[in-house]
Amino acid sequence: MKENKTKYSVLGILSYGPMSGYDIKKFYEQSIAGFWSESYGQIYPILKRLAKEGLAIKSVQKQEGKPDRHIYAITDEGRKALQQWLVEPVGRHIGRHEILLKLIFGRQIELKESMYQIERFRDRQQQELTEIRQLKKRFKTDAADNPNMPFWQLAFDYGEHVNRAYIQWAEKAIGALRKMKK
Amino acid sequence: MKENKTKYSVLGILSYGPMSGYDIKKFYEQSIAGFWSESYGQIYPILKRLAKEGLAIKSVQKQEGKPDRHIYAITDEGRKALQQWLVEPVGRHIGRHEILLKLIFGRQIELKESMYQIERFRDRQQQELTEIRQLKKRFKTDAADNPNMPFWQLAFDYGEHVNRAYIQWAEKAIGALRKMKK
DNA sequence: TAGAGCATGTAATAGGTTACATGATTAG
DNA sequence: CTAATCATGTAACCTATTACATGCTCTA
Numbered sequence: 286m287k288e289n290k291t292k293y294s295v296l297g298i299l300s301y302g303p304m305s306g307y308d309i310k311k312f313y314e315q316s317i318a319g320f321w322s323e324s325y326g327q328i329y330p331i332l333k334r335l336a337k338e339g340l341a342i343k344s345v346q347k348q349e350g351k352p353d354r355h356i357y358a359i360t361d362e363g364r365k366a367l368q369q370w371l372v373e374p375v376g377r378h379i380g381r382h383e384i385l386l387k388l389i390f391g392r393q394i395e396l397k398e399s400m401y402q403i404e405r406f407r408d409r410q411q412q413e414l415t416e417i418r419q420l421k422k423r424f425k426t427d428a429a430d431n432p433n434m435p436f437w438q439l440a441f442d443y444g445e446h447v448n449r450a451y452i453q454w455a456e457k458a459i460g461a462l463r464k465m466k467k
Numbered sequence: 468m469k470e471n472k473t474k475y476s477v478l479g480i481l482s483y484g485p486m487s488g489y490d491i492k493k494f495y496e497q498s499i500a501g502f503w504s505e506s507y508g509q510i511y512p513i514l515k516r517l518a519k520e521g522l523a524i525k526s527v528q529k530q531e532g533k534p535d536r537h538i539y540a541i542t543d544e545g546r547k548a549l550q551q552w553l554v555e556p557v558g559r560h561i562g563r564h565e566i567l568l569k570l571i572f573g574r575q576i577e578l579k580e581s582m583y584q585i586e587r588f589r590d591r592q593q594q595e596l597t598e599i600r601q602l603k604k605r606f607k608t609d610a611a612d613n614p615n616m617p618f619w620q621l622a623f624d625y626g627e628h629v630n631r632a633y634i635q636w637a638e639k640a641i642g643a644l645r646k647m648k649k
Numbered sequence: 650t651a652g653a654g655c656a657t658g659t660a661a662t663a664g665g666t667t668a669c670a671t672g673a674t675t676a677g
Numbered sequence: 678c679t680a681a682t683c684a685t686g687t688a689a690c691c692t693a694t695t696a697c698a699t700g701c702t703c704t705a
Contacts, residue, residue, distance in 0.1 A: 290565060291664075297572040307684055317571070320564040324666055329686055350674055352684040364575065371569050372580045374587055380562040382502040383472060385625055387553050389499070390479040391618040393546065398554045399618075405556055435647055436573040436581075439640045443567055446639075450632035457628075458621045465617055473692075489656055506694055511658055532702060534656040 291323055293370045295331050296363055299341055301433070303358035306332050319417060319444050332357050340366055388458075400462050407455035414448040417441055473505055475552045477513050478545055481523055483615070485540035488514055501599060501626050514539050522548055570640075582644050589637035596630040599623055 298304065298312050306328045313322050332355075335341040340363030346354040359367070384406050391399040421441040428434060480491050488510045495504050514537075517523040522545030528536040541549070566588050573581040603623040610616060 289664080290563070290568070294568055297568065297575075300572055300575055305684075306686085317567075318561070320561065320567045322561050325686075326666060326668095326688095327664080333686095348683090351682090352672080354683090355685070367572065368575050371572055371576045372583075375565040375569060375584065377591065378563070378565060379500070379504050380502065381472070381560070382625070383557040383560060385499075385502045385622045386472070386476055386479065387557060389615065389618050389622050390482055390549065390553055392615050393479075393482055393550050394553045401554075402557065409559065433571065433574050435643070436571050439643060440567045440571050442639065443564070443636050446632045446636040447629065450628045454625050454628040457624065461617070461621060471692080487656075488658085507658075508660095508694060508696095509692080515658095530655090532655095534699095534701080536656070 288370065291327055292331055292335070293367060294321055294323065295328060296335060296340060296359060296367045297371075299335075299357055299359040300364065300367055303344075303356050305354045305356055307354070316420075317440075319413065320440070335363065339363070396462055396466050400459055403455050403458050403462070407452055407459070410448045410451040410455070414445065414452070417444040417448065421445075470552065473509055474513055474517070475549060476503055476505065477510060478517060478522060478541065478549045478552075481517075481539055481541040482546065482549055485526075485538050487536045487538055489536070498602075499622075501595065502622070517545065521545075578644055578648055582641055585637050585640050585644070589634055589641070592630045592633040592637070596627065596634065599626040599630065603627075 295309060298309050301312075304312070306325065309328055309332075310323070310325060332341065332343075335357065336343050339360060341357045341359050344356050344358070346356055348354060384402060387402055388399060418441075421438070424434065424437055424441070431437075477491060480486065480494050483494075486494070488507065491510055491514075492505070492507060514523065514525075517539065518525050521542060523539045523541050526538050526540070528538055530536060566584060569584055570581060600623075603620070606616065606619055606623070613619075
């Protein structure tokens with residue numbers, strides 16, 4: 286059962302409630318931008334497919350002065366398919382860490398250039414860490430009663446742990462490069 | 468200058484010395500499997516392209532009883548192109564963390580299933596951490612005089628930091644789920 | 650004698666982004 | 678008046694994996 290992750294990410298979002306493709310895109314951007322994203326070029330065709338496969342049903346909501354909203358709702362069948370996917374072991378996945386790729390070829394450039402790379406990386410992850418903490422707080426107050434909250438907290442926690450590790454590594458690496466210079 | 472990362476990963480490997488596509492594949496598998504990988508379906512066409520663009524030159528090494536080796540060597544132009552890419556800031560990249568995707572939809576399945584997911588994840592990262600440490604040691608003794616060594620150490624260090632963070636998070640998350648159960 | 654290693658490559662397919670097309674409303 | 682937001686979708690284009698094709702040698 287080697288199945289499309291994007292499909293299940295959309296189906297999973299629909300498990301939170303009926304939504305349009307536009308809403309789904311927003312969800313990616315505003316909630317899980319830190320660890321997942323999809324473009325319209327993926328979302329709309331997948332919604333069509335989900336409807337064809339009976340995993341979701343479409344209904345059209347007419348609006349004045351704005352385009353119609355095509356709302357998709359997960360079906361029982363869809364929920365079953367999602368559940369099946371959720372319990373499947375996740376396969377090993379190689380995250381492509383471009384910063385490391387650039388580092389290991391560092392002998393080709395000046396040391397200070399590698400340092401800049403790591404500094405930029407550190408700053409970005411620092412910013413991301415700040416954003417995660419803000420999001421975490423916002424969720425805690427805005428949706429304290431949401432039954433999905435505990436799971437979300439785990440995800441935020443993950444982001445905090447990983448980004449802290451990135452930053453710690455970056456500091457250490459910058460120190461090591463400074464020593465190399467001498 | 469939005470250019471193909473795969474191309475530069477191949478070019479970077481060639482900066483270590485002349486190699487065949489087969490060698491390059493091995494390099495991915497034996498050295499940087501933790502943070503980058505490419506298939507033959509990418510490697511061979513890219514080598515062809517590099518030669519066409521003058522960034523590498525090909526020569527054929529005949530062997531007895533084995534297929535010929537098509538050796539590619541980086542050119543001065545190739546080295547320049549690589550250097551240019553190396554100093555370019557790395558763009559933000561969203562690693563697709565499937566484990567998180569499965570977690571945030573966790574309400575759809577039994578709590579213990581989410582726990583299994585995290586336990587499997589923790590065990591895998593634990594194993595990866597062990598492998599990184601072994602690789603680190605092996606490199607330290609095997610190639611102590613290699614001028615690229617300091618950069619490699621930074622990459623190993625990265626792997627250690629990140630995997631430690633994964634494991635710590637996993638322990639914490641399992642604890643949180645255990646509490647939820649009660 | 651089966652399987653792994655050596656070694657090159659292509660074709661089919663899947664996964665994913667970007668640009669384009671359309672067009673009204675609203676906020677600055 | 679300009680830009681953003683709302684809203685749907687497609688086509689062209691990259692990026693990447695998997696399966697296939699070939700064929701010899703060495704090891705278990």
